[in-house]
Each structure stands twice: as structure tokens, then as C-alpha cells.
Amino acid sequence: MDRYQSHRSLLLKLLSAVLVFGTWEIAGRIPVSYAFPTFLESMAALVRMTFDGTIFVAYAETLKPLLIGIVISAIVGIGMGLWIGLNLKSEWLFSPIFVVMQAAPLAALIPILVMIYGIGLTSKVFVVCIMAMPVIVLNTSGAVRNTPASLTQMATSFLAKDRDILLKVIIPAASPIIFSGLRLGVSAGFIGAILSELKITPTGVGDIITYSRSIADYESMYAAIFSIILLAVLFLNLLEKLESYLFEGNDRGYVSD
Amino acid sequence: MSQIDLKIETAAMPVTDSAVSVRNVSKSYGQVEALRDLSLEFPRGQLTSLLGPSGCGKTTLLKIIAGLLPASSGTIEVGGKSVVGPGPDRAFVFQDFALLPWASVIRNVAFGLELRGVARSEREAKAEKYIREVGLAGFEKSYPHELSGGMRQRVGLARALSVDAQVLLLDEPFSAVDEQTRRKFQEDLIALVQNENKTFIFVTHSIEEAVYVSDQIAILLPRPSRVHEIIRPSISRAQGLGSIRRDPEYLDIVDEIWASLRSYVE
Numbered sequence: 240m241d242r243y244q245s246h247r248s249l250l251l252k253l254l255s256a257v258l259v260f261g262t263w264e265i266a267g268r269i270p271v272s273y274a275f276p277t278f279l280e281s282m283a284a285l286v287r288m289t290f291d292g293t294i295f296v297a298y299a300e301t302l303k304p305l306l307i308g309i310v311i312s313a314i315v316g317i318g319m320g321l322w323i324g325l326n327l328k329s330e331w332l333f334s335p336i337f338v339v340m341q342a343a344p345l346a347a348l349i350p351i352l353v354m355i356y357g358i359g360l361t362s363k364v365f366v367v368c369i370m371a372m373p374v375i376v377l378n379t380s381g382a383v384r385n386t387p388a389s390l391t392q393m394a395t396s397f398l399a400k401d402r403d404i405l406l407k408v409i410i411p412a413a414s415p416i417i418f419s420g421l422r423l424g425v426s427a428g429f430i431g432a433i434l435s436e437l438k439i440t441p442t443g444v445g446d447i448i449t450y451s452r453s454i455a456d457y458e459s460m461y462a463a464i465f466s467i468i469l470l471a472v473l474f475l476n477l478l479e480k481l482e483s484y485l486f487e488g489n490d491r492g493y494v495s496d
Numbered sequence: 497m498s499q500i501d502l503k504i505e506t507a508a509m510p511v512t513d514s515a516v517s518v519r520n521v522s523k524s525y526g527q528v529e530a531l532r533d534l535s536l537e538f539p540r541g542q543l544t545s546l547l548g549p550s551g552c553g554k555t556t557l558l559k560i561i562a563g564l565l566p567a568s569s570g571t572i573e574v575g576g577k578s579v580v581g582p583g584p585d586r587a588f589v590f591q592d593f594a595l596l597p598w599a600s601v602i603r604n605v606a607f608g609l610e611l612r613g614v615a616r617s618e619r620e621a622k623a624e625k626y627i628r629e630v631g632l633a634g635f636e637k638s639y640p641h642e643l644s645g646g647m648r649q650r651v652g653l654a655r656a657l658s659v660d661a662q663v664l665l666l667d668e669p670f671s672a673v674d675e676q677t678r679r680k681f682q683e684d685l686i687a688l689v690q691n692e693n694k695t696f697i698f699v700t701h702s703i704e705e706a707v708y709v710s711d712q713i714a715i716l717l718p719r720p721s722r723v724h725e726i727i728r729p730s731i732s733r734a735q736g737l738g739s740i741r742r743d744p745e746y747l748d749i750v751d752e753i754w755a756s757l758r759s760y761v762e
Binding site for chain 1: 564584586590594596612659
């Protein structure tokens with residue numbers, strides 16, 4: 240039964256991929272625009288860049304602000320979220336900051352960041368964090384606040400210490416929403432990393448996109464965009480694996496891939 | 497001492513010692529007075545029901561005894577010791593089961609022992625014993641969402657039994673399970689009271705259920721809550737549990753309780 244279902248879900252995923260890429264191929268062949276290459280041309284460019292090593296050099300550059308930013312956002316974001324969720328005063332103090340961060344037009348703020356932190360890695364890490372952190376904080380604090388009262392009361396009645404309640408009740412209960420915040424945050428972080436490379440200094444994947452657009456090598460440009468999406472999807476799947484490893488039995492059947 | 501204690505004594509009951517004593521307890525939430533000067537004794541080794549219309553503070557009283565809520569005034573004593581918070585002498589069974597959805601049956605049952613720092617092998621051995629006792633053998637590795645409502649409450653019951661507390665506090669434990677499961681539960685509960693030598697405090701809103709399972713029934717009336725009456729059914733269980741519901745005394749007590757409660761039910 241399970242096996243049959245996993246077969247079918249794989250089949251549907253393949254079908255959905257075929258549909259998307261097929262539409263892309265057709266749209267490229269019409270063509271909808273001179274600047275829109277077909278799927279196959281883009282894949283050929285991706286293979287070429289893979290074999291001449293361009294893509295690896297580019298990712299070595301792009302992954303730096305991306306990974307640093309995501310790790311900072313995850314650790315600080317979950318920490319802040321737990322604190323805000325557990326403590327009403329800190330919610331009043333900090334929650335507005337993250338709501339503003341989430342709503343702020345980031346592209347317009349980048350010049351300020353550049354003025355303060357220069358054009359180096361720091362500014363780019365900031366952009367990734369501003370994109371990724373708010374949703375992680377807000378999801379975590381909301382999930383903590385919504386821990387079922389009967390579970391914490393149960394733990395209290397069975398003599399749980401505050402630490403036990405946090406580690407054995409609140410965090411596992413909040414984990415599905417914390418992880419969905421992480422997934423949203425990670426996707427936003429990917430967008431932030433590329434945005435920073437387009438807006439601050441063209442390096443890595445952002446450089447491939449900017450440069451190949453300027454010389455009208457649209458195949459390479461779309462290949463670079465495709466590769467970043469692919470990487471994001473792979474990363475999100477990895478995150479999901481981590482979740483089901485850490486919180487076995489917490490799988491309530493929400494999956495996004 | 498309050499009138500209630502007098503009542504118990506004048507009722508010429510065999511004098512048993514109290515496992516739990518509630519003395520002059522009041523509880524208010526701001527302006528709202530939930531309990532006023534309530535006193536009640538819970539005889540050791542017996543099942544006492546708290547019965548009353550909704551909003552009469554039965555669950556509030558139970559949670560105060562559990563140490564989950566502080567009383568505004570008055571004292572609670574369990575086994576001669578004053579209650580200031582939850583303690584190892586009491587275990588709670590929740591109306592909504594309060595099982596950890598991410599934990600297997602065995603971890604849920606052993607959770608109370610886990611929180612007390614009992615080693616894994618020891619607590620799982622104990623949990624297995626109580627899982628068998630409540631009739632869930634074979635479901636140790638299942639998760640709560642795979643169980644029916646009745647089975648979930650059996651897990652909650654096994655968890656409360658496994659910490660080996662002297663007093664079991666049951667907050668409308670059967671209200672979320674279906675009628676047939678409920679009857680089975682009630683029979684099992686009577687057997688449990690006889691075999692376990694623990695004191696049970698049982699909150700219910702079902703008159704029939706209270707009369708069926710209880711050694712002593714405290715009828716609470718609302719706004720603000722006080723003990724209206726204490727009834728000690730002396731229905732013989734010797735002819736088997738099946739005959740309790742046909743016993744004239746059972747029927748009389750059910751009628752009598754309904755007569756005193758009906759004016760308080762909207």
C-alpha cells in the first residue's frame with residue numbers, strides 16, 4: 240500500500256516536471272520572446288558550464304553568504320522565536336521589528352546596507368538574513384505560543400521541570416511549524432543571496448546571470464537560474480529529511496517538494 | 497470544622513482515614529468566585545465522584561488538588577502533607593487524554609517516569625506492565641493518532657498508573673469516548689479501585705456514571721461552588737456489576753440526585 244503510494248507520488252512528480260519543462264520547451268520554440276531560450280538549449284548550457292567548471296566556481300562564491308546567512312538565521316531566528324514565544328514582554332519588544340523586516344522593500348534598503356557595511360560579504364550575509372530570519376522567528380514564536388495547554392499542564396502534573404517542558408513538550412509540539420518556517424526562510428534566503436549578487440556586486444551565480452544577459456547569452460542565464468532553483472529544492476528536501484530524522488512520529492503528512 | 501465533616505460523621509459511616517482533605521478552599525478569578533469555603537474529605541482506597549452541573553467548579557477543584565491551580569485561600573492535604581504544587585503522590589488523567597502525538601504508546605505511558613529520571617529499561621518494563629493491564633498489549637509501538645478514543649484514554653490511564661501515585665485524579669476521563677466503550681471503562685474502573693488500593697477522585701457530569709462507580713459522591717452546586725450533599729451509595733456489587741443498574745437503590749439515588757440538580761441546569 241505504502242509502496243504503491245510512493246510509486247504513484249513519484250510518477251506524479253515526474254509528470255509534473257514533464258509538464259513544466261514541456262511547456263518551457265514549447266514556449267521557447269514558438270518563441271515567446273527572443274530572450275527566452277528553450278528548455279533543451281538551457282540544459283545544454285548548464286551541461287557546458289558544469290563541464291568547464293564555471294558553475295562550481297560560481298557556487299563557491301554564492302554559497303558563502305547563502306550558507307552563513309541561513310545558519311545565522313536558523314540559529315538566531317529559532318532562538319529569538321522561542322524567547323518571544325515564551326515571554327510576552329519580549330514579544331512586545333521584538334515582534335514588531337520582525338514584522339517590519341518581513342514587510343520592508345529589501346531592494347530599496349540595499350544601498351543603506353552597502354553604505355554601512357560596504358560591498359563585501361557582510362552586506363550579502365545581511366541581505367540573506369533579512370530575507371530569511373523574519374519568517375523563521377514569527378513561525379517559531381507563533382508555534383510556541385500555540386502549544387496545546389493540556390500538554391504543558393500534563394507535563395507539569397507529572398513533575399516536569401521547566402527545561403523538560405521546553406525540550407520534551409514545547410519544541411517537539413512546535414517543530415512542524417518551526418520547520419515550515421525554516422523551509423520558507425531557506426527559500427527566501429536563496430532569493431536574498433541572488434538578489435545581493437545582482438544588487439551589490441556581481442559575483443558567483445549572480446555574475447553569470449548579469450554577464451550572460453549583457454552579452455545576450457540567454458541560455459546560460461536561464462541555466463544559472465534553473466541551477467539555483469534546483470539547489471533550493473534539493474536543500475528543502477534535505478531539510479525535510481532532517482525533520483523526519485529528528486522528530487520521528489511527528490510526520491503529519493505535509494510535504495513540499 | 498465545617499458542616500460537611502459533621503454530615504459525614506452523623507451519617508455513621510465506618511470511619512476511614514482520609515487520603516485527601518480539602519479544608520475551607522476558596523478560589524476566585526478576579527471578581528468571579530469559582531469556589532467558596534469548600535471542605536471535603538476523600539476516604540483512602542475509595543472512589544469519590546465530584547458531580548454537579550457544568551460551571552460548578554468540579555474541574556477547578558480537581559486541578560487545585562492536583563496542584564495545577566493555586567487556591568485563593570484554604571488548604572489541601574494529601575497523605576497529611578500540605579499541597580503546594582504537583583507531587584509524586586498524585587497522578588492526573590485528562591479529559592482530552594493529553595497524549596504526546598509524536599511519541600509512541602510506550603513512550604507516552606512511560607513519560608511520567610521519564611520526567612522523574614527513571615532509566616529507560618526500567619521505565620519501559622514498567623510501562624509494558626501497565627499497557628498490558630489496561631488491555632493495550634501489542635500497541636506499544638503505535639502512535640496516538642492510530643488509536644481510537646477509548647484506546648487513547650487507556651494510554652492516559654496507564655500513564656497515570658505507572659507513576660504509582662497514591663491518589664488518581666480523573667477529570668471527566670470518559671466524556672470523549674463512545675457510550676459502549678464508556679460502559680466497559682466504568683466496569684474496569686470499579687475493578688481498578690478494588691485491586692489497586694489507591695484513592696480515586698473522579699469528576700463527571702453523568703449522574704448514572706457517578707452512582708455506578710462511586711463509593712462516595714459529592715454533589716457540588718454552582719455560583720459559587722459549595723458541597724451541597726454527600727451520598728454514599730451502598731449498592732451491593734456482590735451479584736456482579738451487571739445487576740447494579742437494576743438495583744432499587746441505584747435507581748433511587750439517581751432520581752434523588754436529579755431532583756436536587758434539575759433546578760440548576762439551564
